[in-house]
Amino acid sequence: MSFYRNAVWFVKGLQEYTRSGYEAAAKHFVASDLEVDVSGRSFIITGANSGIGKATAVEIAKRGGTVHMVCRNKDRADEARTHIVEQSKNENVHVHIVDMSSPRGLWEFANSFTQNHSVHVLINNAGCMVNQRELTEDGLEKNFATNTLGTFILTTALIPVLKKSQDPRVITVSSGGMLVQKLNLDDLQFEKGTFDGTMAYAQNKRQQVIMTEVWARQHKEIHFSSMHPGWADTPAVQSSMPDFHAKMKNKLRTEAQGADTVAWLAVADAAAKHPSGLFFQDRTPVSTHLPLAFTRSSASEEDELMNRLEQLSAQFKPRLTSGL
Numbered sequence: 339m340s341f342y343r344n345a346v347w348f349v350k351g352l353q354e355y356t357r358s359g360y361e362a363a364a365k366h367f368v369a370s371d372l373e374v375d376v377s378g379r380s381f382i383i384t385g386a387n388s389g390i391g392k393a394t395a396v397e398i399a400k401r402g403g404t405v406h407m408v409c410r411n412k413d414r415a416d417e418a419r420t421h422i423v424e425q426s427k428n429e430n431v432h433v434h435i436v437d438m439s440s441p442r443g444l445w446e447f448a449n450s451f452t453q454n455h456s457v458h459v460l461i462n463n464a465g466c467m468v469n470q471r472e473l474t475e476d477g478l479e480k481n482f483a484t485n486t487l488g489t490f491i492l493t494t495a496l497i498p499v500l501k502k503s504q505d506p507r508v509i510t511v512s513s514g515g516m517l518v519q520k521l522n523l524d525d526l527q528f529e530k531g532t533f534d535g536t537m538a539y540a541q542n543k544r545q546q547v548i549m550t551e552v553w554a555r556q557h558k559e560i561h562f563s564s565m566h567p568g569w570a571d572t573p574a575v576q577s578s579m580p581d582f583h584a585k586m587k588n589k590l591r592t593e594a595q596g597a598d599t600v601a602w603l604a605v606a607d608a609a610a611k612h613p614s615g616l617f618f619q620d621r622t623p624v625s626t627h628l629p630l631a632f633t634r635s636s637a638s639e640e641d642e643l644m645n646r647l648e649q650l651s652a653q654f655k656p657r658l659t660s661g662l
């Protein structure tokens with residue numbers, strides 16, 4: 339089954355996820371969708387110092403939005419901030435230093451952030467593909483801690499404040515790679531068998547899509563989406579998938595092309611007209627399953643995922659003053 343899924347996925351990717359796939363899809367885009375002014379709206383973008391996150395930050399800042407960059411490394415974040423301000427001529431770009439793989443750090447960030455700022459749109463963009471099984475200082479597997487638990491905690495912590503905003507949205511940058519994985523509740527932190535970083539990543543990205551669907555059902559006031567940026571030439575692809583990058587580099591999308599649907603989901607009125615909870619590719623909702631791939635999970639399995647994440651994240655929740 340995994341050979342079938344991988345083969346079908348790769349053929350689909352060559353047609354759709356490449357630069358030529360983007361160019362074909364872009365012929366149907368409505369240019370005026372992005373002709374908006376989002377001054378006064380506040381956007382949190384995780385991993386905004388690089389790749390798709392940085393390109394998204396530029397697009398939002400150009401349209402007047404206030405950008406809150408959530409990044410791990412201060413020097414890299416400050417450098418990216420300078421670039422975003424230069425490109426957009428918008429000074430309302432702020433840096434917050436947070437490690438997405440640190441549950442405690444995330445709870446603390448969300449608590450202090452919400453005491454001083456509003457948020458209209460959360461963009462869960464930070465992500466990693468760590469190819470060896472590594473643990474964080476809390477003993478969590480690193481891909482899981484960053485991609486799944488980090489996304490879960492930041493979103494959960496911000497949902498109450500998002501609900502107080504006008505037209506609140508949450509966009510999670512997942513990956514088409516998730517199409518090869520079925521939710522696996524037996525081994526959330528990849529303790530069993532031989533570790534495969536690509537499959538761990540794809541499993542996390544499947545979990546992000548499921549979280550988005552469940553949140554959309556639970557929180558009707560907020561518009562949730564997940565998305566696939568296509569195959570874009572970013573530092574993550576260069577460092578985590580060097581063979582893929584070497585073979586595909588002439589076919590990869592630019593960072594801006596990868597960011598297009600993220601920005602569209604974040605600012606366009608047309609995006610919010612779609613139902614909440616869908617998975618997008620090139621401004622269009624697409625299936626979250628390949629044909630005959632048997633990757634669907636049951637509602638009870640999906641609830642179980644959310645319960646496990648809730649329990650795990652609660653272990654790291656400090657006593658906080660604002661009652662998050």
Ligand SMILES: NC(=O)c1ccc[n+]([C@@H]2O[C@H](COP(=O)([O-])OP(=O)(O)OC[C@H]3O[C@@H](n4cnc5c(N)ncnc54)[C@H](O)[C@@H]3O)[C@@H](O)[C@H]2O)c1
Binds near residue numbers: 389462463466569
């Ligand atoms: N580039 C692609 O082809 C592609 C395809 C599918 C999905 N994606 C997804 O797009 C998103 C952005 O990736 P990219 O390709 O732009 O790569 P990138 O390396 O340029 O960006 C990833 C960002 O996440 C940040 N990050 C990683 N771990 C973090 C942590 N623990 N704490 C805080 N920040 C952390 C990085 O510092 C970086 O800013 C990721 O979620 C990735 O999975 C990318």
